[in-house]
Amino acid sequence: MTVERIYVFKKFERFWHWSQALLIIFMLLTGFEVHGSYHLFGFADAVAMHTVAAWTLVGLWVFAIFWHFTTGEWKQYIPTTEKVVAMMQFYSVGIFKGAPHPYRPTMLKKHNPLQRLAYLGVLLFIGPLLWFTGWFYLFFGDWKAWGVDGLLSLEWVAFFHTAGAFMMLAFLIAHIYLTTTGHTPTSHIKAMITGWEEVD
Amino acid sequence: MPTIRRALLATCGAAVMLTALSAFAAASPDPTSSLNGATSSKKSTADHSKFPELKRKFKTGPEVTQACLVCHTEAAKQVQHTKHWTWQSADPKTGQVRGKKNIINNYCTSVVSNEKDCMACHAGYGWKDQSFDFSVQKNVDCLICHDGTGTYRKLPGYAGHPVYKRVEFPHGSGRFVDAVDLGKVAQSVQLPSRSNCGSCHFFGGGANGAKHGDMDSSLQHPEHYLDVHMAEKGLNFSCITCHATNSHEITGSRYNVEAARTGDAAIRGKTDANPAACQACHSNKPHHEARLNQHTEKIACQTCHIPEFARNNIGTELSWDWSKATIMGEDGKRMMRKDSAGRRAFDSQKGEWKWESHVIPEYRWFNGTSTYKVIGDKIDPPKPVQLSVVGGGPDDAESRIWPTKVHRGKQPYDTVNMTLTVQHTGGEDATALWHNYDWQKAIATGMKAAGLPYSGKYDFVETELTWPITHMVAPKEDALSCAQCHSKNGRLKDIEGIYMPARDGSRWLDILGWTLALLTLIGVLVHGAIRVVNSRKAG
Amino acid sequence: MLKLFGGFFAGVLAVAVLGYIFMGSLMFREIESPFGVEETVARIQQNIQNVGNGWALSGLRNPGRAVESAGGNVLPVMMVEACSTKYSAPILKDDSVRFLSILMPCKVSVYKKNDGKTYIGMMNAGLMGKMFGPMVGDVMSKVAEDQAKFVLFDPNQPAPPMLKPAAPGATGAAGASAPGGC
Numbered sequence: 001m002t003v004e005r006i007y008v009f010k011k012f013e014r015f016w017h018w019s020q021a022l023l024i025i026f027m028l029l030t031g032f033e034v035h036g037s038y039h040l041f042g043f044a045d046a047v048a049m050h051t052v053a054a055w056t057l058v059g060l061w062v063f064a065i066f067w068h069f070t071t072g073e074w075k076q077y078i079p080t081t082e083k084v085v086a087m088m089q090f091y092s093v094g095i096f097k098g099a100p101h102p103y104r105p106t107m108l109k110k111h112n113p114l115q116r117l118a119y120l121g122v123l124l125f126i127g128p129l130l131w132f133t134g135w136f137y138l139f140f141g142d143w144k145a146w147g148v149d150g151l152l153s154l155e156w157v158a159f160f161h162t163a164g165a166f167m168m169l170a171f172l173i174a175h176i177y178l179t180t181t182g183h184t185p186t187s188h189i190k191a192m193i194t195g196w197e198e199v200d
Numbered sequence: 201m202p203t204i205r206r207a208l209l210a211t212c213g214a215a216v217m218l219t220a221l222s223a224f225a226a227a228s229p230d231p232t233s234s235l236n237g238a239t240s241s242k243k244s245t246a247d248h249s250k251f252p253e254l255k256r257k258f259k260t261g262p263e264v265t266q267a268c269l270v271c272h273t274e275a276a277k278q279v280q281h282t283k284h285w286t287w288q289s290a291d292p293k294t295g296q297v298r299g300k301k302n303i304i305n306n307y308c309t310s311v312v313s314n315e316k317d318c319m320a321c322h323a324g325y326g327w328k329d330q331s332f333d334f335s336v337q338k339n340v341d342c343l344i345c346h347d348g349t350g351t352y353r354k355l356p357g358y359a360g361h362p363v364y365k366r367v368e369f370p371h372g373s374g375r376f377v378d379a380v381d382l383g384k385v386a387q388s389v390q391l392p393s394r395s396n397c398g399s400c401h402f403f404g405g406g407a408n409g410a411k412h413g414d415m416d417s418s419l420q421h422p423e424h425y426l427d428v429h430m431a432e433k434g435l436n437f438s439c440i441t442c443h444a445t446n447s448h449e450i451t452g453s454r455y456n457v458e459a460a461r462t463g464d465a466a467i468r469g470k471t472d473a474n475p476a477a478c479q480a481c482h483s484n485k486p487h488h489e490a491r492l493n494q495h496t497e498k499i500a501c502q503t504c505h506i507p508e509f510a511r512n513n514i515g516t517e518l519s520w521d522w523s524k525a526t527i528m529g530e531d532g533k534r535m536m537r538k539d540s541a542g543r544r545a546f547d548s549q550k551g552e553w554k555w556e557s558h559v560i561p562e563y564r565w566f567n568g569t570s571t572y573k574v575i576g577d578k579i580d581p582p583k584p585v586q587l588s589v590v591g592g593g594p595d596d597a598e599s600r601i602w603p604t605k606v607h608r609g610k611q612p613y614d615t616v617n618m619t620l621t622v623q624h625t626g627g628e629d630a631t632a633l634w635h636n637y638d639w640q641k642a643i644a645t646g647m648k649a650a651g652l653p654y655s656g657k658y659d660f661v662e663t664e665l666t667w668p669i670t671h672m673v674a675p676k677e678d679a680l681s682c683a684q685c686h687s688k689n690g691r692l693k694d695i696e697g698i699y700m701p702a703r704d705g706s707r708w709l710d711i712l713g714w715t716l717a718l719l720t721l722i723g724v725l726v727h728g729a730i731r732v733v734n735s736r737k738a739g
Numbered sequence: 740m741l742k743l744f745g746g747f748f749a750g751v752l753a754v755a756v757l758g759y760i761f762m763g764s765l766m767f768r769e770i771e772s773p774f775g776v777e778e779t780v781a782r783i784q785q786n787i788q789n790v791g792n793g794w795a796l797s798g799l800r801n802p803g804r805a806v807e808s809a810g811g812n813v814l815p816v817m818m819v820e821a822c823s824t825k826y827s828a829p830i831l832k833d834d835s836v837r838f839l840s841i842l843m844p845c846k847v848s849v850y851k852k853n854d855g856k857t858y859i860g861m862m863n864a865g866l867m868g869k870m871f872g873p874m875v876g877d878v879m880s881k882v883a884e885d886q887a888k889f890v891l892f893d894p895n896q897p898a899p900p901m902l903k904p905a906a907p908g909a910t911g912a913a914g915a916s917a918p919g920g921c
Binding site for chain 1: 490491493494497681682683686687688698699701702703704705706709710712713714716717720721723724727728730731734735738
Binding site: 507508511537539542555557560675678691 | 808
């Protein structure tokens with residue numbers, strides 16, 4: 001078994017990933033306080049910091065979307081059915097036996113098929129759900145001016161925003177764990193830091 | 201190409217930041233007002249002590265009024281159109297005719313049959329019974345509102361006439377009130393000061409602070425902590441700075457509250473705007489922070505900015521139990537007791553009271569229109585009778601969440617006719633409750649004066665009187681903090697029809713969501729544990 | 740051996756952490772009063788005067804007033820101060836524990852919270868005394884016994900008047916006018 005190193009994550013991508021990770025964790029932390037789940041920063045500060053983090057994330061996303069489209073990296077998220085079954089078998093059986101990873105990332109295809117699906121789900125479902133509801137939550141005072149006060153209720157906006165947050169939390173837990181399933185337990189994390197991934 | 205890309209990136213980013221910034225700063229005009237409220241320094245162009253009409257001896261109040269009317273030809277007519285004279289007010293929306301003359305409250309209950317006492321606070325002379333002629337101009341009392349000496353006193357028992365002769369008051373107390381020097385008072389007239397308004401409005405309900413809670417004698421010389429607008433060493437507003445008058449009509453009545461004013465601050469001197477509303481000066485977007493301004497869609501200014509009322513050791517009455525009246529002392533005589541803070545707690549004449557200082561308000565949706573129980577209205581005991589109900593609700597755009605004072609009481613009602621009774625309390629005659637301690641006689645006389653049937657059977661029923669709170673605005677640093685409402689057990693825990701972050705949320709979603717997170721966590725831990733165990737076996 | 744010491748130190752650390760967390764609630768006690776602020780103060784004052792053992796009122800402090808004078812608002816808070824020379828004298832005479840004069844006079848705090856209810860705050864004199872030797876421990880345990888009686892209320896008794904010290908106010912001058920005092 002030879003160990004090979006390939007360059008998977010570019011500088012901006014790594015910056016985007018880690019700053020987004022920090023912001024999402026921070027927003028979960030402050031968001032659930034705003035939701036009333038616990039007391040940590042105090043309600044007023046939690047709201048203020050949640051909002052600032054949201055705007056920062058908006059800014060980051062604008063850059064990221066721009067980057068993905070100008071570099072063509074958006075293609076990384078095109079779903080594929082190829083090797084999906086093999087991936088599922090690996091996670092549920094092979095991994096316990098030390099079987100080799102069925103997927104080999106390359107510069108052009110850096111995500112395995114399950115990752116593609118999961119990230120696409122985050123990008124196309126959980127993300128938009130949070131963005132959309134969060135936007136209306138934030139601009140509650142302008143509903144009347146926008147003419148949507150008859151269509152929306154804060155209760156349901158908050159409901160779906162919280163639901164999105166729970167999904168994001170579950171994703172985060174699974175995601176962090178799955179980083180340990182690379183060539184070595186830390187090879188995925190190293191790749192996300194240095195850009196270079198060790199593969200079998 | 202890379203250069204263009206970078207440039208594009210920069211432009212895009214700048215645009216996002218700009219949007220973000222402008223969203224933060226969304227339309228918050230500077231709330232600092234250029235107005236300085238030093239109305240007390242206003243100097244009149246006339247010195248009334250130089251007027252020959254006033255340089256004489258006056259025997260009675262009406263004589264003074266006649267002298268005033270020589271120059272102020274329209275004044276009495278104007279006053280006669282106001283509530284200060286008619287004690288009556290029709291609701292423009294519901295048409296209900298209210299006013300002190302018509303309502304029944306749970307303080308002194310009703311003025312009917314007690315006019316001689318109650319009219320100590322009427323801006324007039326001689327209203328002693330139902331026969332009072334409201335058209336006589338000389339019976340308008342100018343001095344109660346315009347006295348500049350602070351010596352003009354009207355006592356219960358004289359139907360609104362001031363003290364003409366030195367008299368012992370209260371009767372049998374050994375204390376005396378001197379006769380008013382009407383000439384001196386007439387020459388001293390001025391714009392109404394805090395003590396003019398306060399001589400009645402601070403002492404409603406028969407004791408300092410008893411009635412309102414947000415109005416008592418501490419507003420005579422208020423400190424900054426108590427009232428930012430009236431603070432003597434600060435803005436030093438008088439009552440009429442906000443309750444600005446036009447033709448003796450005073451703005452900002454509790455009977456017709458502007459509960460949900462929106463829009464910009466009004467230009468000073470513009471008379472079509474009610475200057476007594478906070479928004480008249482501050483607009484409905486007075487905060488620098490857009491998020492706070494959003495709150496004005498649902499919350500009255502008073503809710504955050506008057507975190508407690510009666511913030512002094514005077515306090516305010518929270519309940520009046522008339523059913524304990526006529527309980528006499530062991531010697532069979534009238535008995536009186538005070539509470540620990542020295543406020544009236546019991547009197548054989550009147551019953552039992554409970555007082556409190558620094559009262560935390562009860563919060564209600566309010567659209568500015570209250571419905572009052574007026575004399576003769578049917579009631580539905582033993583359910584507590586709502587003597588005034590603040591209207592509105594969460595789905596009404598004209599409603600806001602307001603702080604209120606709820607005064608609870610127990611008072612008599614006719615158990616057959618199902619009406620609250622009118623009782624003759626004041627006076628020294630054969631049927632007055634405070635003289636004879638006989639409910640039956642007092643009610644019979646009162647009901648007769650009110651023109652209501654009385655079955656001869658009475659009992660006591662619980663009553664609630666709900667009034668919005670609007671005075672004693674605290675410094676902004678003392679406004680309610682976010683978490684005082686945005687928490688599970690906060691100030692607004694009983695307010696319905698509104699979603700409040702940190703207070704509300706779907707219980708099912710919480711259970712489901714935390715279960716999902718927990719199961720995910722357990723899943724990955726188990727998965728990881730198996731991997732560790734297997735790799736050890738293999739290794 | 741290492742495990743044994745490790746376990747021992749871990750235990751010590753755990754106790755220290757627990758002690759640190761609960762120290763506040765051990766040293767001080769808070770109970771709800773069935774009465775309003777003024778009546779609670781008045782009833783405590785009455786109890787202090789009736790409890791014997793040389794107890795006398797030595798002041799009534801209103802720290803809220805100081806905040807008001809500075810232009811701010813706080814919910815009502817009043818401190819009833821009491822003293823008994825029977826208990827203070829032995830401590831004040833002993834050089835090694837004279838610094839405990841900082842705890843004098845004995846204070847009971849009465850205050851309102853945002854739930855609108857009145858609460859009584861007290862020091863746990865019994866526990867505190869134990870930290871300063873047998874003499875102080877003995878005195879303080881008696882103080883604690885009396886202190887418990889300060890807050891025993893009989894709702895059937897009418898509310899007594901609140902006794903205000905001669906010079907109340909922002910600085911909270913202890914009312915030396917009250918009889919007794921230390």
